[in-house]
Every structure is written in C-alpha cells, then in structure tokens.
Amino acid sequence: MSSEDVxxxxxxxxxxxxxxxxxxxxxxxxxRTSREARIKNPEDVxxxxxxxxxxxxxxxxxxxxxLLHEQVGVALLECGALQQALPLIKAVLMxxxxxxxxxxxxxxxxxxxxxxxxxxxxxxEILKDQEHDDTIPKQLVALHREAGQLAxxxxxxxxxxxxxxxxxxxxxxxxxxxxEVRPAQTPTWR
Numbered sequence: 001m002s003s004e005d006v007x008x009x010x011x012x013x014x015x016x017x018x019x020x021x022x023x024x025x026x027x028x029x030x031x032r033t034s035r036e037a038r039i040k041n042p043e044d045v046x047x048x049x050x051x052x053x054x055x056x057x058x059x060x061x062x063x064x065x066x067l068l069h070e071q072v073g074v075a076l077l078e079c080g081a082l083q084q085a086l087p088l089i090k091a092v093l094m095x096x097x098x099x100x101x102x103x104x105x106x107x108x109x110x111x112x113x114x115x116x117x118x119x120x121x122x123x124x125e126i127l128k129d130q131e132h133d134d135t136i137p138k139q140l141v142a143l144h145r146e147a148g149q150l151a152x153x154x155x156x157x158x159x160x161x162x163x164x165x166x167x168x169x170x171x172x173x174x175x176x177x178x179x180e181v182r183p184a185q186t187p188t189w190r
Contacts, residue, residue: 006033006041013048024059027052035071042078045071050084066095073105077112085109100126100133107139116143132163141173150181 009030016022027048034045049072057065069088076085089109096102103126110119123140127133137160144153157174164170 045075
C-alpha cells in the first residue's frame, strides 16, 4: 500500500460529502490502506473511522471493530478531540485491560490531557514487562522532547537503536536531538 492508494480511496470518499453515507467497503479500504501504508492523516481517519463506528459497527468483525477503536482513538487524540477519543479508549481498556496496546493508548491519552508524569510512569511500567517493545520507546521520546528533556530522549533512542538498528526514522530523530543539544559549529575558513 502506498500514499497514492490512500489518496485514491480518499477521493472516492470525498464524493460523499453531500450528506450521503459512504459505503462500508470503501470506508474499510481507506482505513486499512491508511493503517498499512502508515500514512499520517488523523483528520480523515478520525472522520471516516467515526462514521464507520457510528453507522456500521454491527457489520464489523470483532477483530476489525477493536482495531478501528484503537486507530480512530489515536487519530482523535492527534486531532485534539479528547472527549471523542475517551469513550473509545475506555472501551479498549475494558475489553483488553492488560494489553500493551491498550495501555499505550492510555498513555497517549495521558500525554494529550497534560499528564506527562502519569504517561511516563505507564510507559516505563510497560517497558519493564516488554523491554523490547518497539512502540513505547518512541512514545517516551516524544514525551521527553515535549518536556524539553533532550538528554533523556537521546538516552531512550540510543537504547532503542541497540535493538532496532534498521529504524531510519529513529536515527533521524537521534541526529536531530543531538543537533538540538549541541548545534553544529559553523566552520571557520582561514
């Protein structure tokens, strides 16, 4: 799946702006391609995912239903729609109380509502249970960067990259953090 695939399906959905409900198959395809292509489009995912959950919930298989709760919950958090995200997050936590993904979602909610201490404690607790998780360190990095704690962000990234050395984005994030801590010196030419 590519960004072109996502855009093609999104264009099909845009044609339904006149108050008509988009068909479930098109909504599913858009949400699945967005997920698989890892395209950041939280507004569209929140919008079309909410439509899917509101109008087609009973037609979704159980696995797909909970996957959409998570996907739409994250998108709503990224859009700042915290009140809309909360029922989805609570539902996921009730259904999967011990799951890492549910706890990560809870941590993201804590971050979004301005409770970084609770988010950090939760993320660190998860890492004690699953030290090789590949998503929680990225959340911790974001948390530390938001708080201006670049040394802590760098430490988390270095540890993460010891296990996931092929993660290009993490290397770029580490380089960016190093540059923020110690800006490159302008060379002096003699």
